[in-house]
Amino acid sequence: xxxxxxxxxxxxxxxxxxxxxxxxxxxxxxxxxxxxxxxxxxxxxxxxxxxxxxxxxxxxxxxxxxxxxxxxxxxxxxxxxxxxxxxxxxxxxxxxxxxxxxxxxxxxxxxxxxxxxxxxxxxxxxxxxxxxxxxxxxxxxxxxxxxxxxxxxxxxxxxxxxxxxxxxxxxxxxxxxxxxxxxxxxxxxxxxxxxxxxxxxxxxxxxxxxxxxxxxxxxxxxxxxxxxxxxxxxxxxxxxxxxxxxxxxxxxxxxxxxxxxxxxxxxxxxxxxxxxxxxxxxxxxxxxxxxxxxxxxxxxxxxxxxxxxxxxxxxxxxxxxxxxxxxxxxxxxxxxxxxxxxxxxxxxxxxxxxxxx
Amino acid sequence: xxxxxxxxxxxxxxxxxxxxxxxxxxxxxxxxxxxxxxxxxxxxxxxxxxxxxxxxxxxxxxxxxxxxxxxxxxxxxxxxxxxxxxxxxxxxxxxxxxxxxxxxxxxxxxxxxxxxxxxxxxxxxxxxxxxxxxxxxxxxxxxxxxxxxxxxxxxxxxxxxxxxxxxxxxxxxxxxxxxxxxxxxxxxxxxxxxxxxxxxxxxxxxxxxxxxxxxxxxxxxxxxxxxxxxxxxxxxxxxxxxxxxxxxxxxxxxxxxxxxxxxxxxxxxxxxxxxxxxxxxxxxxxxxxxxxxxxxxxxxxxxxxxxxxxxxxxxxxxxxxxxxxxxxxxxxxxxxxxxxxxxxxxxxxxxxxxxxxxxxxxxxxxxxxxxxxxxxxxxxxxxxxxxxxxxxxxxxxxxxxxxxxxxxxxxxxxxxxxxxxxxxxxxxxxxxxxxxxxxxxxxxxxxxxxxxxxxxxxxxxxxxxxxxxxxxxxxxxxxxxxxxxxxxxxxxxxxxxxxxxxxxxxxxxxxxxxxxxxxxxxxxxxxxxxxxxxxxxxxx
Numbered sequence: 001x002x003x004x005x006x007x008x009x010x011x012x013x014x015x016x017x018x019x020x021x022x023x024x025x026x027x028x029x030x031x032x033x034x035x036x037x038x039x040x041x042x043x044x045x046x047x048x049x050x051x052x053x054x055x056x057x058x059x060x061x062x063x064x065x066x067x068x069x070x071x072x073x074x075x076x077x078x079x080x081x082x083x084x085x086x087x088x089x090x091x092x093x094x095x096x097x098x099x100x101x102x103x104x105x106x107x108x109x110x111x112x113x114x115x116x117x118x119x120x121x122x123x124x125x126x127x128x129x130x131x132x133x134x135x136x137x138x139x140x141x142x143x144x145x146x147x148x149x150x151x152x153x154x155x156x157x158x159x160x161x162x163x164x165x166x167x168x169x170x171x172x173x174x175x176x177x178x179x180x181x182x183x184x185x186x187x188x189x190x191x192x193x194x195x196x197x198x199x200x201x202x203x204x205x206x207x208x209x210x211x212x213x214x215x216x217x218x219x220x221x222x223x224x225x226x227x228x229x230x231x232x233x234x235x236x237x238x239x240x241x242x243x244x245x246x247x248x249x250x251x252x253x254x255x256x257x258x259x260x261x262x263x264x265x266x267x268x269x270x271x272x273x274x275x276x277x278x279x280x281x282x283x284x285x286x287x288x289x290x291x292x293x294x295x296x297x298x299x300x301x302x303x304x305x306x307x308x309x310x311x312x313x314x315x316x317x318x319x320x321x322x323x324x325x326x327x328x329x330x331x332x333x334x335x336x337x338x339x340x341x342x343x344x345x346x347x348x349x350x351x352x353x354x355x356x357x
Numbered sequence: 358x359x360x361x362x363x364x365x366x367x368x369x370x371x372x373x374x375x376x377x378x379x380x381x382x383x384x385x386x387x388x389x390x391x392x393x394x395x396x397x398x399x400x401x402x403x404x405x406x407x408x409x410x411x412x413x414x415x416x417x418x419x420x421x422x423x424x425x426x427x428x429x430x431x432x433x434x435x436x437x438x439x440x441x442x443x444x445x446x447x448x449x450x451x452x453x454x455x456x457x458x459x460x461x462x463x464x465x466x467x468x469x470x471x472x473x474x475x476x477x478x479x480x481x482x483x484x485x486x487x488x489x490x491x492x493x494x495x496x497x498x499x500x501x502x503x504x505x506x507x508x509x510x511x512x513x514x515x516x517x518x519x520x521x522x523x524x525x526x527x528x529x530x531x532x533x534x535x536x537x538x539x540x541x542x543x544x545x546x547x548x549x550x551x552x553x554x555x556x557x558x559x560x561x562x563x564x565x566x567x568x569x570x571x572x573x574x575x576x577x578x579x580x581x582x583x584x585x586x587x588x589x590x591x592x593x594x595x596x597x598x599x600x601x602x603x604x605x606x607x608x609x610x611x612x613x614x615x616x617x618x619x620x621x622x623x624x625x626x627x628x629x630x631x632x633x634x635x636x637x638x639x640x641x642x643x644x645x646x647x648x649x650x651x652x653x654x655x656x657x658x659x660x661x662x663x664x665x666x667x668x669x670x671x672x673x674x675x676x677x678x679x680x681x682x683x684x685x686x687x688x689x690x691x692x693x694x695x696x697x698x699x700x701x702x703x704x705x706x707x708x709x710x711x712x713x714x715x716x717x718x719x720x721x722x723x724x725x726x727x728x729x730x731x732x733x734x735x736x737x738x739x740x741x742x743x744x745x746x747x748x749x750x751x752x753x754x755x756x757x758x759x760x761x762x763x764x765x766x767x768x769x770x771x772x773x774x775x776x777x778x779x780x781x782x783x784x785x786x787x788x789x790x791x792x793x794x795x796x797x798x799x800x801x802x803x804x805x806x807x808x809x810x811x812x813x814x815x816x817x818x819x820x821x822x823x824x825x826x827x828x829x830x831x832x833x834x835x836x837x838x839x840x841x842x843x844x845x846x847x848x849x850x851x852x853x854x855x856x857x858x859x860x861x862x863x864x865x866x867x868x869x870x871x872x873x874x875x876x877x878x879x880x881x882x883x884x885x886x887x888x889x890x891x892x893x894x895x896x897x
Contacts, residue, residue: 015858016869057850057873063847066854073857077860104849
């Protein structure tokens with residue numbers, strides 16, 4: 001029996017033991033909130049503490065999630081037994097149904113089933129991928145790299161304008177050849193397209209990755225593998241606002257909600273390239289800034305308290321944003337001309353190594 | 358007749374003011390004449406109300422008589438249409454009856470009786486008593502009233518009576534006194550009156566129903582135009598017989614004092630004060646006379662009008678002990694609840710008797726009761742029953758102190774809904790009973806209690822206490838319902854949990870589901886037994 005399958009069976013047996021004893025069955029789930037997330041200075045990683053929450057069947061506040069956890073666990077065991085994979089969305093639809101004699105559904109939205117899967121990962125100490133579950137595909141890559149995926153050889157430099165869509169599970173991908181000096185991770189698709197069209201990756205001999213917003217697990221694991229296996233520096237390029245910067249921190253240190261797998265996804269040597277609030281003055285982008293919303297400011301204030309943003313360079317940027325109540329998107333660079341980003345901003349930053357830690 | 362003494366003194370009080378004013382500078386107006394001209398003041402203003410008033414007077418009279426004789430009342434009431442706009446009303450009781458000689462005096466004369474001024478809690482709230490109904494019958498139909506009475510001595514009196522309005526004397530149309538050997542006791546009064554019969558809120562059947570609730574020790578049969586209703590007694594103990602007391606100096610009015618001065622047997626003002634009032638000793642009597650500047654040794658009959666006013670004012674100024682309260686006979690929490698249980702199929706009952714209090718020298722006592730839930734209608738305002746000395750009040754609800762006390766109580770905190778200072782809404786009946794030797798009505802029609810602050814305060818205290826008990830009930834009920842809902846939630850998830858655990862472990866689903874159901878069965882029992890605390894802890 002596979003290890004994952006065994007863990008799932010044990011989970012069921014623990015619950016059954018309680019039921020047979022007439023006890024209130026419970027499951028223990030490590031807490032995944034800021035209060036139980038520790039920033040490991042040495043490893044430059046967010047890791048999970050040892051706080052555990054108990055989820056009971058006979059507790060009105062827990063009952064539904066207890067039922068959902070059992071339901072998802074049983075489904076995952078079936079995936080293991082049949083040796084098939086499915087997506088988070090498929091799982092949601094496969095398990096969504098109306099409970100008998102009521103108008104209540106097992107799940108109403110995918111937002112409810114996704115955290116249950118993370119619960120399972122933490123509880124059983126397995127990865128989502130090991131549970132045969134894939135996230136939706138998000139993130140693309142171009143560059144001078146050759147990989148092998150399910151028997152197909154793919155050259156990232158020969159995929160036309162679209163680039164290669166990064167699968168959600170990159171564990172089984174073999175990286176055959178890498179001819180690049182660094183990895184540039186871009187938050188936004190539009191900037192990625194601009195750089196791709198301008199042949200930036202050819203000129204600069206780099207790999208371009210777009211995360212298309214918050215980085216999914218596939219791209220994060222891929223970046224980590226490329227950077228550690230081939231000793232490539234990682235530069236992250238996001239909007240100049242609290243959300244963009246948090247995307248960077250997730251790539252570098254891991255996220256609060258997935259602190260349990262930081263070690264597999266984190267990229268501690270990543271550096272932040274831009275945009276910063278300071279860039280606005282340095283590159284004369286003042287006319288292209290946006291007024292920061294209250295939520296942006298609130299988020300910035302929260303981030304100032306995070307241990308992994310305590311570096312004075314970051315404290316300065318966050319403070320600037322809060323004080324000036326402005327932010328800038330990558331598109332602001334286009335205000336200085338369409339090729340300003342490709343020909344002026346990025347080369348200058350990379351050459352001078354003007355990075356934030 | 359015994360019972361008219363209590364009625365008469367009420368009449369003395371209520372009509373006193375008006376009658377005295379009217380007669381001051383004119384020739385003496387007989388009370389009967391006064392009634393004839395002012396019947397609207399006394400509950401005979403329209404045919405609907407007149408029918409109710411007649412029934413009410415006769416029923417109240419029967420209840421007073423039976424209670425006084427310590428007999429469990431059994432009362433028959435018949436109201437049948439005779440011809441257009443006319444009804445034949447018959448009320449029969451199992452009371453002590455009365456002697457042959459008493460009958461015409463007691464019923465054919467208004468304000469009959471000698472002990473006008475002693476106070477005792479009694480019904481007789483409707484002004485002019487049984488003789489008033491005979492007068493009304495005579496006024497509207499011109500016919501005499503038939504009275505059959507026996508004291509249980511084997512002889513029966515048959516009378517046909519009318520009243521000589523000018524002289525205020527009985528007019529005996531026919532009379533028989535038969536030694537028939539029948540051993541019944543009681544009275545039967547039958548008359549024809551002008552009236553209109555309805556069955557809504559302020560009607561004869563509603564009145565009878567409320568009487569049955571307020572007097573749960575009485576058996577009442579009502580045979581109306583639309584059929585017979587029977588109200589069986591649910592209690593077999595009578596409330597204690599209230600004691601008579603002399604009036605308290607702080608509770609009387611000038612007019613009454615003057616009448617008392619005229620009719621007293623005492624020979625000096627000092628002995629008058631001591632004998633005819635409660636709580637006045639020789640010291641206080643002396644003090645009053647000094648304050649009034651009156652010689653205590655003169656005859657009370659010789660006091661001038663101005664002097665009587667001085668005495669009256671002096672009486673109000675002296676400090677006195679409160680009146681005794683053993684003159685009150687409240688229903689008691691037990692009878693209040695029995696009364697409600699008899700007529701309402703509710704799930705919760707509570708009643709409260711407040712300790713006696715005093716307003717303006719008059720002792721009174723407030724009781725409140727509530728019936729809640731069960732088959733009472735969820736929609737609409739709470740039904741209010743207003744009682745004074747066990748007599749339901751049906752008119753002028755909005756002006757009554759009881760209504761004010763109810764609307765000024767915050768019922769939301771007790772589990773009923775209420776918008777602003779309105780009558781609360783919910784499945785409930787609320788009774789407020791004022792027992793007093795002298796009920797302060799706002800007008801001569803005696804259908805609404807005056808809003809003395811101390812009376813409202815006592816009513817609110819009583820209502821708040823029943824409210825708190827109601828709240829405990831409602832909160833407990835809600836808790837059980839909440840627990841039930843929780844159990845339902847758990848049960849709803851059982852099939853999924855059982856199926857999933859079966860898949861995970863490879864065991865059969867059925868036994869797992871049964872085990873889960875067994876766990877909940879235990880918890881459910883705990884909830885019903887009120888031992889839910891342990892279980893809730895466990896399920897936290």
